[in-house]
Amino acid sequence: MEQMHNWGIIGLGGIARKFASDLQDVTGANLYGVASRSPEKAQDFATELNVEKAYGSYEALAKNPEVEIIYIATPHVFHAEHTRMCFEQGKAVLCEKPMAMNATQLKTMIHASKEKALFLMEGLWTNFMPHLQKVHQLVREKTYGECLKVEADFSFKAEFDSEKRLFNKDLGGGALLDIGIYPVYLALKLLGPPQDIEVNCEFSSTGVDISNQIDFKYASGATAQLSSSFAKTTPSKARIHFEQATVELGSRFHETDQLDIQTNAGLDQIDFSYPSHGYQFEIKHVQTCLEKGLTQSPDWPLDASLELMETLDKIRELMGLVYKEDKSKS
The missing domain is CATH 3.40.50.720 (NAD(P)-binding Rossmann-like Domain)
Known part of the structure; x- marks a missing residue:
């Protein structure tokens, strides 16, 4: 039953x-x-x-x-x-x-x-959507060799309003925590925590980041180029470069149902279409x-969430972005 x-x-x-x-x-x-x-x-x-x-x-x-x-x-x-x-x-x-x-x-x-x-x-x-489950499998099984590079962007033009959550520091506003978390998640999931992080960002008048460019570097030579922004609308795609293939996640990569896998043999397009938000x-x-x-979940355990949060903390430290919760350490 x-x-x-x-x-x-x-x-x-x-x-x-x-x-x-x-x-x-x-x-x-x-x-x-x-x-x-x-x-x-x-x-x-x-x-x-x-x-x-x-x-x-x-x-x-x-x-x-x-x-x-x-x-x-x-x-x-x-x-x-x-x-x-x-x-x-x-x-x-x-x-x-x-x-x-x-x-x-x-x-x-x-x-x-x-x-x-x-x-x-x-x-x-x-983490649980079909296209990401497939990408996780490709990395885990080394279907196309090692993962060498992750490129991921999530950006959309948001009308500035100092009172709205996206730009309000008291409500945790800022591009990184709202949408930049998705590119950072993808890099961590596929490549693990980076050896080195470089950050460039632009702040709004309310003191939160409205756009950021984050570069991860790994001891293996792998890299990740990650970005998010409220200042412009982009296709918000992601590309994952393997030794023997490039996998592109369709527009709004965090929720797409499209994967394009380009190899020397040609292009393989996978459609995971589902009648819902996902x-x-x-x-x-x-x-x-x-x-x-x-x-806790075996597929997205609490240690994974903590690793993601610690990485976001490191990025914010490099940005110089501090929230009141950081001071209180509640």
Whole structure:
């Protein structure tokens, strides 16, 4: 008999809406409740997506004994606080990326997860998508030899507004943590942590990075050229250079369903088309982990999230980008 998992969502922005839409198509997943600090917003969201319960506070949702796992989709400055709140109520947590503001925060979250024996995973959905699973396989099995170079960019033109999250330092704004995390993730996943990092960036008047160029160098001779920006719209593609092939991930590489593999024998195009936003792969994986009684994912373990966060910390240190959470080390 199929096991049913009651999900809750706190923070009801655009990502939460896409996530909720995909969740409703996953076998064994039930979106039981949603919460916003605005009761009206919660009710509108619940009505639109046919969700049973709507809450005007995050705590009220977390306290409901019917809810098994909560997806945290609030701005990342609140992730540590909201994860602790969910753990206090005995809930498993899928926390949207980046899981924390810095590695110090993340370590406290990981410690709490282990102390309470509750599941915790960073919602880096890209890791579970079919095209990335294929790329991981090519690297793991050395299908085309060693991976020599990773090029990845994620950029879009965002209208400047000092109050909006993207540019608001108090809300963890900046290109690196919002979208630059995807190119950095890709390099770490395929090449591991770099021996050396070089960074060039441009800041907005609010003190956050609006664009950055990051270069990773490895002892093996491998390299990664990574970029992200709110100042321009680009195809946001990625290329992975192997000894015997070049693999291109289609536009918006973090969620594409297209892979082009160029070898001496010609071009092989792979279409992983799926009728959704792509969050279902992550959701299915989390449910499998819960059914196995796991407290972390074997495919995106907490150590991987910590390595990613520590790398982002190093990049920010080179940028000179400091958030209030870095000073408090909460």
